[in-house]
Every structure is written in C-alpha cells, then in structure tokens.
Amino acid sequence: QAKEKGKNSVCFYTSDINERLIRYQEVTAILQRAIVTDSLQLYFQPQVDLRNGRIGACEALLRCFDERSQAISPAVFIPVAEKSGLINRIGEWVIQSACKQLKAWQGTALEALRVDINLSGKQLINQHLADHILQTLHDYGLTPGQLGVELTENEVFGGDEAQIRQLERLKQAGVHISIDDFGTGHSSLVYLRKLPVSSLKIDMSFLHHALENESDLAIMQAIITVGHSLGLNVVVEGVETPEQDELVKNLGCDQAQGYLYARPMPADQMPAFMAGFDSDN
Numbered sequence: 001q002a003k004e005k006g007k008n009s010v011c012f013y014t015s016d017i018n019e020r021l022i023r024y025q026e027v028t029a030i031l032q033r034a035i036v037t038d039s040l041q042l043y044f045q046p047q048v049d050l051r052n053g054r055i056g057a058c059e060a061l062l063r064c065f066d067e068r069s070q071a072i073s074p075a076v077f078i079p080v081a082e083k084s085g086l087i088n089r090i091g092e093w094v095i096q097s098a099c100k101q102l103k104a105w106q107g108t109a110l111e112a113l114r115v116d117i118n119l120s121g122k123q124l125i126n127q128h129l130a131d132h133i134l135q136t137l138h139d140y141g142l143t144p145g146q147l148g149v150e151l152t153e154n155e156v157f158g159g160d161e162a163q164i165r166q167l168e169r170l171k172q173a174g175v176h177i178s179i180d181d182f183g184t185g186h187s188s189l190v191y192l193r194k195l196p197v198s199s200l201k202i203d204m205s206f207l208h209h210a211l212e213n214e215s216d217l218a219i220m221q222a223i224i225t226v227g228h229s230l231g232l233n234v235v236v237e238g239v240e241t242p243e244q245d246e247l248v249k250n251l252g253c254d255q256a257q258g259y260l261y262a263r264p265m266p267a268d269q270m271p272a273f274m275a276g277f278d279s280d281n
C-alpha cells in the first residue's frame, strides 16, 4: 500500500511538472508573439498624493494578451519572462513605451505626471541599464525627474555593489526610486539608510488586514515612522474601500494607489480620468 501511495504521488508530481512546463512554454510563445507583433500594452494607475489630493504620478503596469485577446496576468508572465531571458527585451520595450507616453503627454494637462515603471532585478544585471534609461529619456526630450522606477525589496537588497551603483546613478540624475511591496521581503532597516531610495511602497497585504489585525496595523505604522525618519516618501498600495482610505490618511501615508481611486487603465483613458478627478476634489 505504501508503495502504491508512493507511486501515485510520484505520478502526481510528474504530471504537475509537465503541466507547468507546458504552461511555461505556452506563455513563452505568447510573449514572443506579443513582442514580434508589438501587442504588449502599458496600463497606467494613478497615484494620489494624500497631502494635497492631487495625482502627481502613475504606475505603468504591463499587459499581455494572448491570440484570443485574453489578458495574462503579469504575476504569471513576468516570472516566465525572467526565466526565459525575454525580460530584457520586454523591459526595454517598457522603458521606451513609458518615455513615448510621457512625450505624448507633453503640452497636455498630464504633462506634470511622473510615470513609474517596474524593473526586474534581472534587468539591473545589465551594467548599462542606468545609462540606457537616462539616454532614452534624453532622446525623447524628457528630464529624469519625469520617470520613476520600482524594484522589490529582495531585488534591491539582494543586489551587489554594481547594481546598487546603477540605482545611485539613476537617483543622482533625478529618477525617482521606489521599493515595491515593502515589508514582505527580507530587508534590514539599517541597510535601507544606505540605499538610493526615494519612496517605500507598503505591500498591500498589510493594508488589507490592518482593520482587523493589530499586528498588520503596527507594521504599517512602523514602516511609516521609519520611512519618514529616513526622509522617505511612504506610499500605500491596494486602497479599495473608504475605510482603508481614511486609515491611510490617518496613518500619515504620503501617497496612495488603489482600485478606490482608479484601476490601471489604457493611456487614452487617462486624460478624462484626470479631468474628472480634479473636479471631484
């Protein structure tokens, strides 16, 4: 019986691996096709400045659609892109597209909006990344302050000196640097002081439990206190309800993002959203 059980679990394990491999190959093919047919898309999610009620920045979030126009989640395709090495071409596309969009918004009501892109730690391995980003900004006639980059904690903290120097170079030039999903990785607050960072983005899991769970609330308070005492902006992600909005305002977060204010949207919906948002406030 034990043997049979063992056999079954081996079978299950194998088919699980097979399924994952097939899915991996499928997603890789979809990504390759999306690159070739230029059908990747950036969506933009406004970020509200809680101190003045205005929208000063937005996050660029990548969208990939399969041949039936079904969206695949970046939570699925980004890890595949990283594993397959496609992340460099995709990351490059994101940098270009964000700059193109910033340029298109020049001379409109959206020209003061900063665009924050997500970077994968894998992209930082390329020693020329910082130069490349600054060069691209220059080519589009933009200033570095119009762009921000977001990296998760582990990608920044796990990085070697050369990677951190690249971030330093970006920050010195004026690019806004945020640590994404803050609180979920293994970071040391002491180390945070040495890093070239402008903002901490508190992972949304804390906010989603903060109203029922005291320790999640305490963690949020601690991040805000430490962030502020280090001179950093503290952003909170995932605001979905008016109660959460009230909480993050009371806690003294500087900026907030979430479905309550706006879902990520295609660039062409941004002007109408911004016009409506300003008149509401």
Ligand code: C2E
Pocket (backbone or CB within 6 Å): 045, 060, 061, 062, 063, 073, 074, 075, 078, 094, 117, 118, 119, 120, 150, 180, 181, 204, 237, 238, 239, 240, 257, 258, 259, 260, 264
């Ligand atoms: P992230 O950078 O932490 O982005 C925040 C995610 O939370 C986005 O998911 C956003 O749509 C979602 N979100 C925003 N507000 C709310 C809310 O109120 N409630 C909830 N439940 N979710 C909210 P998305 O767009 O699916 O992206 C997932 C992750 O994929 C991102 O997490 C980021 O790590 C990665 N990603 C997205 N675009 C790129 C990219 O261009 N490059 C890289 N390297 N990674 C990317």
Ligand code: MG
Pocket (backbone or CB within 6 Å): 059, 118, 150, 180
């Ligand atoms: Mg992000």
Ligand code: MG
Pocket (backbone or CB within 6 Å): 180, 181, 201, 203, 237
């Ligand atoms: Mg995040």
Ligand code: MG
Pocket (backbone or CB within 6 Å): 180, 181
């Ligand atoms: Mg994330």
